[in-house]
Amino acid sequence: MKISVVKNILEANDRIARENRAIFDEKDLLVFNLMSSPGAGKTALLEKTISALKKDLSIGVIEGDIQSSQDAERIAETGIPVVQINTGGACHLDGNMIRDTFQEFDFDSMELLVVENVGNLVCPAEFKVGEDFKAMILSVTEGDDKPSKYPLMFRESKVLLINKIDLIPYLDCSVERIREEALKVNPRLAIFEVSCKTGEGLEAWYAWLRNEVTNRRSARD
Amino acid sequence: MAPCWKDGLFFMHEMSIAQSLLDIIKDEMRKHDATALRSVRLAIGQMSAIVPESLSFCFEVMTSGTDLEGAQLNMDLIPLRGLCRECGLEFEIEGYAFECPHCNSHSIETTAGQGLSIVEIEVD
Numbered sequence: 001m002k003i004s005v006v007k008n009i010l011e012a013n014d015r016i017a018r019e020n021r022a023i024f025d026e027k028d029l030l031v032f033n034l035m036s037s038p039g040a041g042k043t044a045l046l047e048k049t050i051s052a053l054k055k056d057l058s059i060g061v062i063e064g065d066i067q068s069s070q071d072a073e074r075i076a077e078t079g080i081p082v083v084q085i086n087t088g089g090a091c092h093l094d095g096n097m098i099r100d101t102f103q104e105f106d107f108d109s110m111e112l113l114v115v116e117n118v119g120n121l122v123c124p125a126e127f128k129v130g131e132d133f134k135a136m137i138l139s140v141t142e143g144d145d146k147p148s149k150y151p152l153m154f155r156e157s158k159v160l161l162i163n164k165i166d167l168i169p170y171l172d173c174s175v176e177r178i179r180e181e182a183l184k185v186n187p188r189l190a191i192f193e194v195s196c197k198t199g200e201g202l203e204a205w206y207a208w209l210r211n212e213v214t215n216r217r218s219a220r221d
Numbered sequence: 222m223a224p225c226w227k228d229g230l231f232f233m234h235e236m237s238i239a240q241s242l243l244d245i246i247k248d249e250m251r252k253h254d255a256t257a258l259r260s261v262r263l264a265i266g267q268m269s270a271i272v273p274e275s276l277s278f279c280f281e282v283m284t285s286g287t288d289l290e291g292a293q294l295n296m297d298l299i300p301l302r303g304l305c306r307e308c309g310l311e312f313e314i315e316g317y318a319f320e321c322p323h324c325n326s327h328s329i330e331t332t333a334g335q336g337l338s339i340v341e342i343e344v345d
Contacts, residue, residue, distance in 0.1 A: 003343075007339050009241050090236075187320075
């Protein structure tokens, strides 16, 4: 007997992500899902961003790693609430793992929640966690061919940070090519060239992010 | 090493996908009082982050030794298609370039090739 099913295989996760989203909406919380390869600079970007914005914004972070709490400890140094998730081998965070952290936060007094995903350019793009948008980092040491090799993540992201631009003089990597290829996959992508080491370009990213939080709030008023 | 690494397989996200797939299949089989699974047909979008061989492998590993062992997993790869919001042309997106070949607009809605769905199962 043949049974026609026609169902999205990830519907169970999508449903939990929608439930998470409803909670974020109710609390007027802007949530973004930060993704990149391992070592592209997700935690470094968050350290800088939190230090620059924490006086005006109340921020929380969910740290996803396969093992260890080193990243959460780095974020905790900035003095904001952080919860570490160890996926114990899984290459991405999913809606359920995010939901399990909610009891650790006070969303009533929070305006921005960042989910730092497991370092991986492939899988995290498939699994929604209830975020408003996805943000990704590509560091110039990874090469300028990545947008065409990993199109899904570039397509799904709202913003791309090209990190470690202070290293460009030492590399055969064309930022122009990254831009071109990324915009081919996703013409609406906002792109910032930054160095978390020197601080170059970060002000523009902070301004963009502040604006997102403001828009989120005014959309609810 | 932590115990969760014991089978060394969980790093593949195809494992979580195979698990979700099996949950749906078991649910459908219960609904139809089916006892044996012969085959499953999936539609895998070209732009989904799935490696079909990995998914096949995970499916095999997870069904071996269960009632579902031996079921065939058939996968149709669905090419990426877009709809131009400006001129209405529906076209196949080549090289992941989201640009209308007719009017060069960049406002393209993905109509196929990004999803990951189960289409049909054959049971006894």
